[in-house]
Amino acid sequence: MNTIDNNLLPLRLTIELVPEPCWYANLRDVLPRPAWDKLRREVYRLSGHRCGICGAGGMLHCHEVWRYDDAVHIQHLEGFRALCVLCHHVKHIGLAGKLASEGKLDYEAVVAHFMRVNGCSRADFQRHYEAAFAQWRERSRYEWQTDLGDYTPLARPDTAR
């Protein structure tokens, strides 16, 4: 569960940073491409081909929703969410900052989207951002095990093709 906003505003759109040791332990990277395409199309269909957070149409990304058990350092794959490009950049705002530094993304558009969707101020964004990075630094100190949950059979090559 994401507990970093307990003493702040309730936010519809939050930052979800993946601890560094988990960066390549995601379902997308272990699934054969056709299986991932099938899964993400189903996620988009169930979301009515709209962003599951802000409702925008257009291009969608399939976001993996993880729950981090900080007591035993296991990341659990909880499911998927169809997200518009800007909501997805907010989720992984560390990567967004890197893309912006390379001139590939307008970082201010991502921050403006966060403020618009949440109806909050720049200061609210900044507090949430700092809390998310503090949590990310703490979680990145550990090795994590990955639990794909209901999606484990998909990741087995013999059953996924």
Ligand SMILES: [Zn+2]
């Ligand atoms: Zn969105």
